[in-house]
Amino acid sequence: MTRDEIFAKVIEIVKPFVKNEDALEAVNDDTNILEDLKVNSARLVDIILNFEDEFDIEVEDADADAVNTVGDAVALIQEKLS
Amino acid sequence: MTRLPLRTRAAHAFQREVGRLAALFWVLPIAFIMYVFMRYRIKDVAQVRTRYRALVKGRDQPLLICPNHLTMMDSAVVAWALGGSWWYLFNYSRMPWNLPEYNNFATQWPTRVGAWLTKCIPVVRGGRRQDVSRVIKRVQHLLSRGETALIFPEAGRSRSGRVEADAVAHAVGRILTSVPGCQPLCVYMRGNQQDTWSTVPARGDSFYIEFELMELQSEHSGMRRSRDFSQQIVDRLVGMEEEYFARR
Numbered sequence: 001m002t003r004d005e006i007f008a009k010v011i012e013i014v015k016p017f018v019k020n021e022d023a024l025e026a027v028n029d030d031t032n033i034l035e036d037l038k039v040n041s042a043r044l045v046d047i048i049l050n051f052e053d054e055f056d057i058e059v060e061d062a063d064a065d066a067v068n069t070v071g072d073a074v075a076l077i078q079e080k081l082s
Numbered sequence: 083m084t085r086l087p088l089r090t091r092a093a094h095a096f097q098r099e100v101g102r103l104a105a106l107f108w109v110l111p112i113a114f115i116m117y118v119f120m121r122y123r124i125k126d127v128a129q130v131r132t133r134y135r136a137l138v139k140g141r142d143q144p145l146l147i148c149p150n151h152l153t154m155m156d157s158a159v160v161a162w163a164l165g166g167s168w169w170y171l172f173n174y175s176r177m178p179w180n181l182p183e184y185n186n187f188a189t190q191w192p193t194r195v196g197a198w199l200t201k202c203i204p205v206v207r208g209g210r211r212q213d214v215s216r217v218i219k220r221v222q223h224l225l226s227r228g229e230t231a232l233i234f235p236e237a238g239r240s241r242s243g244r245v246e247a248d249a250v251a252h253a254v255g256r257i258l259t260s261v262p263g264c265q266p267l268c269v270y271m272r273g274n275q276q277d278t279w280s281t282v283p284a285r286g287d288s289f290y291i292e293f294e295l296m297e298l299q300s301e302h303s304g305m306r307r308s309r310d311f312s313q314q315i316v317d318r319l320v321g322m323e324e325e326y327f328a329r330r
Binding site for chain 1: 207208209250304
């Protein structure tokens, strides 16, 4: 799976939890999931669990601590898939 | 479980000792305010305290108190109801550590000092995961040292006035999965006059309190295991609430 494909799937998974639709239109690697997309912090866990299902990976709590931006999420998934 | 830096461990040891030495001057006054000024009463208080003290007596495993959440005074009332003020002076490790929202008291230094003295570790709810994680690691460290902590398994005070099974705080499960032997004590507490959420319970309220030590099992691992544990606790609180309303 290419990085772009992972990026697209990440956005697809995050989308239902986003409260700031405008920020989603200009989303890039540096977009902060909580601060820019205004995703509820409690929902970040749901998002990461959805990553597990979608990409068939397992994420530990400590791994998830590093996920702040969309780019962080993509990097984590890439690392788990490799 | 990650080991905390020496400086952080020393800071917590210092906070605990100062709080313990000053306990006479904060534990009893808080209990006095709740009992005399607010006129709060706990139903079957003697029985509740006997049961709780018997449960923790000689217990080596860490204990995480997980109550339902309706008011900003819940942690104080639960602690007072379970142990009783005098008992904590001689069993200080059983006085639970709390995780209050930083922004609720950080603006004024007297409240910051007060929170520090009363075994509080501030947390910014909804903050960056790394910052929340740092607080969780502190709680893990304290629990592993034989301390008791209190965390609300719902992600905030229930806006519906009932335990919200969908509002699960992941941190509770994360702590339980990472501290060996740690068990949750589910506590359901509700004042007679408490119809919905509020800042403080009504003056003169009488509290029903029930608690149960849970044995958690999960077929999952990783974050899913933590989430599963948190969900099981909230589901049990929902069950305890149903039992409360059925008896009323």
